[in-house]
Amino acid sequence: MKPKANFQTAADVFDTWREDVLTGSPPVLYPIGEGELARIEIGPGLVTLIGGAPGAGKTAFTMQAAVDALRLTPSLRVLVCNIEMPPAVLLDRQLSRLSGVDVTTIRYRRFAADHADRLDQALNTREPLAERLAFVRPPFNLANVAAAADAFQANMLLLDYIQRIPPPGEHGDRRGSVDATMNYLRQFADEGVAVVVVAAVARTKDKRGRSSYSGDGLNLASFRESSELEFGADDAFILAPHLKAHDVVVLRHLKARHTEPKDVRLRFERTLQRFEPLGDADQDRPASGKLQSALRSLWDRTDPADDEADGSQGWPEF
Numbered sequence: 001m002k003p004k005a006n007f008q009t010a011a012d013v014f015d016t017w018r019e020d021v022l023t024g025s026p027p028v029l030y031p032i033g034e035g036e037l038a039r040i041e042i043g044p045g046l047v048t049l050i051g052g053a054p055g056a057g058k059t060a061f062t063m064q065a066a067v068d069a070l071r072l073t074p075s076l077r078v079l080v081c082n083i084e085m086p087p088a089v090l091l092d093r094q095l096s097r098l099s100g101v102d103v104t105t106i107r108y109r110r111f112a113a114d115h116a117d118r119l120d121q122a123l124n125t126r127e128p129l130a131e132r133l134a135f136v137r138p139p140f141n142l143a144n145v146a147a148a149a150d151a152f153q154a155n156m157l158l159l160d161y162i163q164r165i166p167p168p169g170e171h172g173d174r175r176g177s178v179d180a181t182m183n184y185l186r187q188f189a190d191e192g193v194a195v196v197v198v199a200a201v202a203r204t205k206d207k208r209g210r211s212s213y214s215g216d217g218l219n220l221a222s223f224r225e226s227s228e229l230e231f232g233a234d235d236a237f238i239l240a241p242h243l244k245a246h247d248v249v250v251l252r253h254l255k256a257r258h259t260e261p262k263d264v265r266l267r268f269e270r271t272l273q274r275f276e277p278l279g280d281a282d283q284d285r286p287a288s289g290k291l292q293s294a295l296r297s298l299w300d301r302t303d304p305a306d307d308e309a310d311g312s313q314g315w316p317e318f
Contacts, residue, residue: 027258030156030194032065035277036264040251041235042069042191044155049255051199051223051231052239057249058198059085059160060093060273061266065196066095066158070129079144079154081136083164090135091126095275098122104271142167142184149193157188160198163225167291176183179228185233199226201238217224220254230255248278 031044041280042048042065059082066078082090085288096103098124101115111119134152136145142165149157159165167180181196189195190280201222208316220230229234236255242265253261264273 005251012013022061030069030071030076033061034275035279036266037275037277038063039262039264040065040154040237041243042196043194043260045189045194045230046234047182047189047195047197049197049199049223049233050239051201051218051237053201055146056239056241057268057273057275058239059090059269060097060198060250060268061092061275062158062160062198063094064097064273066156067126067129067133069156073124076156077134077152077154078158079134079145079149079152080156080158080160081140081148081165082160083140084160093273094126095119095122096272098125100272102271115232118163119289125303140165142181146184146188148190154193156194156196158183158198159185162197162199162229175225178225182228182232187232193229197229197233199229219250234258249275 026042027045031038031039032040040048050062060234063080066080070076070078080087080090091104093103095101096106099115099118101111105115106110110199134154136146136148138144139200145157145159145165147156161183163174163178163179165181165186166177168199169180171177171180200222201218205318206311216239220236222238223226223229223236233255234275235253238252238254240250240252241252247267247269249266251264251266252264255261265278267278268275
């Protein structure tokens, strides 16, 4: 059977498009913070991809984004599917971020008298958001995510992380499964849902041939298992360590479908699981310490063949 042609001319869409342009109404977006964080586009119809090495802060960053989006958009409802951390641990981290009490103290509930006011203030800030934040319970698969999102009437999904959330059906291998999941998520976005996807990345070769999670080496091809991830995303970011400052990370903007890509530098306070955008005065900071600088200098003079001989995986970037 001859396939039926399916197309529309520019004339068919011109009137609607012109009206949309002339009304001057911008797209709906859910802001996640101030400063450079305000540039990150998360909103209905968009798939935002966040990658990074293990321990880079992907979960901390995306949960901060979700909670602050709830705070800044009163109508927003967020559904989180996290396959590695239970809700209580995720909430502990947010309590640390908002109160300024370190996450270890909160984990072990070792509070002192001077913590009380900060904890009360943080809890009072977060409590009004609780009815608009939900967590997926097992099974952690895409069918359950879709059912939970419909029941909760979520207009933003946070999936952490995509390589571990299988789609319906059989897909042969992990790559086929991730491809299918991303295709479904693209359809979710087309229905008007904001989708934030956390993804694992693979090691890459640095400029000296060493295998590592070097910030300079990570790119769109680094997302593990699937090329469909970068194709299906509207924006793709990778959290990469700063080369000179141990408490700074660079949110590398690798793909921007609708805007100009621009990297965002953030200070990551690990003890509080908190990210803050750097001001202009902080953008070019010196190396984090004399000993680390000396060690890096020695490392850079190391022969890559020596790394292979001793099993080293490359310098852990700051």
